[in-house]
Amino acid sequence: MKITISLALLLIGLVFRAQAQTSFQSDYGFIKHLESISSYDEANLFLRSIKDNHASEGQQDTISFYQGKFNYLKKNRFESISFFKNVGKSNLSYWNAAKFYSALQFAYLDNYEAGLSELSLVENLSSEERELLNLEQAGFSLLTRNYAHFDQISTSFDSEFFQFTEHQDELVRISSVLSGHKSKSPFLAGLFSAIVPGAGKYYIGQFGRGTMALMSNAVFALQAYEGYRKDGPKSPAFIVFGSIFSVFYVANIWGSVVAVRVQEKSFYDTQDEMVVLHMHIPLRLLYK
Amino acid sequence: MKWLCFTCIFLCACYTSKAQDWQKGDSLFAEGKYLLAAVSFERMYYESLDDKVRAGNLLKKAFCYKALSQYDKALEALNRIRLTPRDSVMKIVSYEKVLAYYLNEDYQASYNEVLKNKLLFGPKDPDIVCFEALNLIAVYKWKEAERLLLDNEELLELSVTDIETVFDGNKTPKNPDKAFNLSMFLPGVGQMYAGYPFKGLLSGGIQAGLVGASAYALYKGYFFTGGLTGVALFYTFYFGGARYARELAQKRNEKDAATMSLRLQQMK
Amino acid sequence: MKLILSIFTFVIVSASFAQDKTVDQQLLTQAISQNAEQEKKYDGFFYGLYKNHLSRQILNDCIYDHSCSKFSHDVFKHFGVFKGLFLTADRLTRCNRAAFAELPSSRINMDGSAIDHWDHYENND
Numbered sequence: 266m267k268i269t270i271s272l273a274l275l276l277i278g279l280v281f282r283a284q285a286q287t288s289f290q291s292d293y294g295f296i297k298h299l300e301s302i303s304s305y306d307e308a309n310l311f312l313r314s315i316k317d318n319h320a321s322e323g324q325q326d327t328i329s330f331y332q333g334k335f336n337y338l339k340k341n342r343f344e345s346i347s348f349f350k351n352v353g354k355s356n357l358s359y360w361n362a363a364k365f366y367s368a369l370q371f372a373y374l375d376n377y378e379a380g381l382s383e384l385s386l387v388e389n390l391s392s393e394e395r396e397l398l399n400l401e402q403a404g405f406s407l408l409t410r411n412y413a414h415f416d417q418i419s420t421s422f423d424s425e426f427f428q429f430t431e432h433q434d435e436l437v438r439i440s441s442v443l444s445g446h447k448s449k450s451p452f453l454a455g456l457f458s459a460i461v462p463g464a465g466k467y468y469i470g471q472f473g474r475g476t477m478a479l480m481s482n483a484v485f486a487l488q489a490y491e492g493y494r495k496d497g498p499k500s501p502a503f504i505v506f507g508s509i510f511s512v513f514y515v516a517n518i519w520g521s522v523v524a525v526r527v528q529e530k531s532f533y534d535t536q537d538e539m540v541v542l543h544m545h546i547p548l549r550l551l552y553k
Numbered sequence: 554m555k556w557l558c559f560t561c562i563f564l565c566a567c568y569t570s571k572a573q574d575w576q577k578g579d580s581l582f583a584e585g586k587y588l589l590a591a592v593s594f595e596r597m598y599y600e601s602l603d604d605k606v607r608a609g610n611l612l613k614k615a616f617c618y619k620a621l622s623q624y625d626k627a628l629e630a631l632n633r634i635r636l637t638p639r640d641s642v643m644k645i646v647s648y649e650k651v652l653a654y655y656l657n658e659d660y661q662a663s664y665n666e667v668l669k670n671k672l673l674f675g676p677k678d679p680d681i682v683c684f685e686a687l688n689l690i691a692v693y694k695w696k697e698a699e700r701l702l703l704d705n706e707e708l709l710e711l712s713v714t715d716i717e718t719v720f721d722g723n724k725t726p727k728n729p730d731k732a733f734n735l736s737m738f739l740p741g742v743g744q745m746y747a748g749y750p751f752k753g754l755l756s757g758g759i760q761a762g763l764v765g766a767s768a769y770a771l772y773k774g775y776f777f778t779g780g781l782t783g784v785a786l787f788y789t790f791y792f793g794g795a796r797y798a799r800e801l802a803q804k805r806n807e808k809d810a811a812t813m814s815l816r817l818q819q820m821k
Numbered sequence: 822m823k824l825i826l827s828i829f830t831f832v833i834v835s836a837s838f839a840q841d842k843t844v845d846q847q848l849l850t851q852a853i854s855q856n857a858e859q860e861k862k863y864d865g866f867f868y869g870l871y872k873n874h875l876s877r878q879i880l881n882d883c884i885y886d887h888s889c890s891k892f893s894h895d896v897f898k899h900f901g902v903f904k905g906l907f908l909t910a911d912r913l914t915r916c917n918r919a920a921f922a923e924l925p926s927s928r929i930n931m932d933g934s935a936i937d938h939w940d941h942y943e944n945n946d
Contacts, residue, residue, distance in 0.1 A: 291600070298599050302633075307592045314589070473919025481914045484785065487777040495774065502778065513910050520911030527941055535927040619848075652845055656852050680842065687849075752874050759878075789880040796881040804860075811857035818850050 289319050296331055305335040323355040330359040333366060342370045354388070361387045361394060362552050368401060369548055372541050377409050396426050397551055403436055404544035408537055412444045428550045432543040439543075443536055451525040458521040462514060465521030469528055478517040485510035578613060582620075591617035591630075608634045608642050615649055624657040644674050651684045655691075664688040679708050683821060690813050693726040693806055702817075711820060719816045723809060732802035736795035743798025748805045756794040763787045884921040886934035889913060895939035908942055 292315055299308035312332050319328065333348035349363040349370075364387045371380030384401055387394070399418055406414040419440070422433045449469045458465030462482035466475030489510045492502030578593035591614045598610040611630045618627035631650050636643050647670040654663035667685045670678070682705050689698035702709065702716045727747050736743030741757025744750075767783025863872035876890065883889060892912055897905035921935055928936050 295596055295599050299595065304595065307588070307595060310588055311592050311596075471920075471923050473917070473923050474915050477917055477919060478911075478914045484777075484781045488775075488781060491775055491777040502775070506778075512906060513914070516907040516910035517914065519904075519907045520914070523908075523911070523942055530941075531925050531928055535925050538927055652849075656848060687853075752878070755874055756878050790878060793878045793881040797878045800877065800881070807856070811853060814853045815850075815857045818846075818853050821846070 289324055292319070293327065300331075300335075303338075305339050308335045309339075322353060325351075326353045326355045326359055330363055333363060337366055337370060342374055346370050357389050361390060365394075365397065365401065365548055365552070368405075369541075369545055372405065372408060372544060377405055381405050393426060393551060396423050396429055397547055399423075400429055400433060400436070400547055401544055403433075404540050407436065407440055407443060407540045410443070412440060415440050429547050432547050435543045436540065439536055439539055443533075446532065448529060449525050451522045454521040454525045455518050458518045462517045465518070466524060469521070469525055471524065471528070474524070478513075478520070482510065482513055482517060485513055578610070582613070582617060585620075587617040587620045604636060605642070608636050608640075608646070612642065612646060612649070615653070619649070619653065622656075624653045627653045628657065638673055644670075647673070648680065651681065655684060655687065660688045660691040664692065677708060679705075682708060683817070686817060687814055690810050690817070693810060695720060695724045695726065695810075695813070698813075699724060709821075715820055719813055719820070721813075721816075723813075726806045726809070727802035729799040729802040729806075732798040733795050736798040737791075740791060740794050743795060744801055747798055747801035749801050752797070752801065756790065756797070760787060760790050760794065763790065882918075883916055884918065884935045885916065885937050886930055886932070887938055889916055892937065892939060896942065899939055900942070904942075908939075912937070 292311075296308060296312065299305075299311065309332060312328050312335070316325070316328050319325065329348050329351035333345050333352065336342075336345035336348055346367050349367045352359050352363040354360050364383045368380040368383040371377065371383060381402070384398060384405070387398060390398060399421060403415055403418040403422075406412075406418060415436075419433070419437055422429075422437075424430050424433070454465035454468050456465070457468050458478070461479070463475035463477070463479035466472075466478060485506055489503055489506035492500050492504075492506050496502055575593050575596040578590045578597060581587075581590035581593055594610040594614040594617065598607050598614070601607050601610070611634045615627040615630040618624070618630065628650065631646055631653065634643075634646050636646075647666060651663050651666045651670065654660075654666060663684065667681055667688060670681050671685075674681075676682070682701070686698045686701050689695070689701065699716060699720050702711065702719070703713065706713065706716070732743035732747045734743070735746050736756070739757070740760040741753040741755075744753035744756055763783055763786050767779040767787065770779030770783060863869045876888075885892065887895070889909075889912055893905070893909040896908045899905075900908065915937075924935050930936050
């Protein structure tokens with residue numbers, strides 16, 4: 266009798282408990298709901314507070330994956346990477362997506378080595394994922410300026426996947442822009458500007474800035490010359506305008522030298538930004 | 554008896570392991586944990602199929618974000634509420650939208666919501682009328698705001714003198730383009746029109762000085778100095794002054810609107 | 822049954838913490854007073870005169886996110902008088918629409934201002 270009652274009680278209790286346990290299904294539904302209304306902050310808070318309730322490996326992986334994903338969507342790159350690191354192999358589609366997302370975050374953070382090593386961990390890819398892997402690796406080889414490697418990968422680009430083709434073509438185009446880019450010489454830019462103010466900026470293709478440098482130098486030079494001609498070398502007009510002219514003259518040489526570096530950097534920054542963009546969009550398309 | 558105790562202890566242990574109860578939005582709100590409360594209300598929204606319950610939860614979620622001063626998020630929640638327009642809950646929702654848009658400095662949207670509210674729930678809600686006036690002030694329609702307040706004098710329990718002190722005789726906002734044009738016509742006048750006489754005098758004085766200096770330099774035969782430095786500097790102050798006059802007119806309007814709103818707010 | 826129960830709880834709960842309009846009024850007053858607050862004033866006779874009354878009157882068409890005076894202040898602080906002076910003079914010749922037209926998109930921020938900060942000029946000499 267005792268045993269029957271206690272078993273009955275246990276059974277009733279555990280049935281109710283089981284109802285609570287099945288809540289992972291409803292928690293998961295709620296996570297997807299929060300994702301659909303783009304409430305990433307709320308989703309992160311929710312995931313953090315349910316993490317201890319769901320102990321199984323698969324559940325933990327799901328939670329870590331979504332924590333990583335929502336942090337990625339909030340552009341919290343470091344947090345996102347560390348959450349993706351916690352995703353295990355219980356579900357390979359989460360595992361692979363986590364690796365792809367982490368690699369992309371590393372690309373944004375300019376840590377290309379870490380990005381490539383994330384990509385090397387993917388397993389059991391579908392044919393689409395394999396094509397994505399190709400594309401991401403091609404992107405990294407552009408970011409690391411390894412054009413030979415890029416050419417090697419790009420020949421194996423498969424044009425069968427319509428969502429990737431546009432981005433594959435773009436990467437090929439950027440590659441030719443990058444490998445065909447001729448760096449300008451800072452020395453020549455400085456030398457040209459010393460001979461004719463502003464000429465160094467013409468040399469690097471900055472015509473507006475070159476013209477403005479030429480004009481400002483001419484304005485001060487003419488006034489210094491006027492002061493010299495009318496009042497002699499010791500006159501205040503000559504000294505003031507002469508000094509201003511000297512400052513602007515030197516500044517235009519220095520500015521031209523510096524501008525080469527700044528322009529080179531911004532050229533590569535622009536191209537890198539585009540490369541990462543074309544690594545990013547296919548990833549988003551695949552893991553919608 | 555022992556067996557019963559063990560069974561109970563076992564079951565208790567099973568139950569207490571649950572960390573967060575997602576049905577406790579109200580108590581979380583009362584404890585000041587507004588973000589958790591917001592998640593909790595969203596969860597209750599998600600789990601319910603009844604429109605009224607869903608609306609109630611979204612409304613409370615909006616209260617959470619209001620308490621956090623995140624008015625855009627509050628509006629997101631409010632705009633997701635789907636009930637028939639004349640539902641009594643919608644009256645609260647509409648008021649909250651008016652308030653949140655106003656606090657989010659989206660005065661046009663707030664004003665539109667005021668009009669919708671008046672259409673659905675009648676024109677005699679003093680809070681809504683006040684918001685209408687505040688919004689009209691914020692978009693520089695001061696004459697209309699004054700007429701509205703005078704029309705609703707009794708409803709708002711304000712006297713005519715009260716209303717006059719709110720506006721302090723100032724019923725036309727400055728026109729930024731007029732300020733710009735005035736300064737293009739005569740340097741410094743635009744700034745004075747915008748209500749900044751010292752800045753106007755300074756700008757006018759500098760430009761007059763530059764014209765004088767250039768003329769003197771040219772007269773003395775310093776053609777380059779007068780022609781280049783004089784003209785270049787005059788150019789920068791002439792256009793800079795006119796642009797600044799436009800900016801100042803805008804700033805003056807913002808300042809006046811804020812002062813009027815504050816006076817009205819303090820009278821309530 | 823469940824439906825009736827949930828509607829009942831909703832009515833109870835919304836009555837218990839419905840709108841608190843006095844709090845709303847406080848929020849409003851606070852927001853309005855913030856708008857009515859005086860703008861920032863700069864101290865010092867000459868610096869104050871320049872910053873409060875004059876600086877915005879000089880052309881008032883800077884294309885950069887960091888104004889020329891801020892840029893100048895930064896480069897003098899980080900690179901010293903010598904490099905600071907020349908970088909400032911170079912910057913002045915670059916502060917115009919012609920220079921803006923030549924900038925790549927990566928150097929223009931969301932507000933439409935050109936990005937040009939002192940640290941772009943580090944280690945460049």
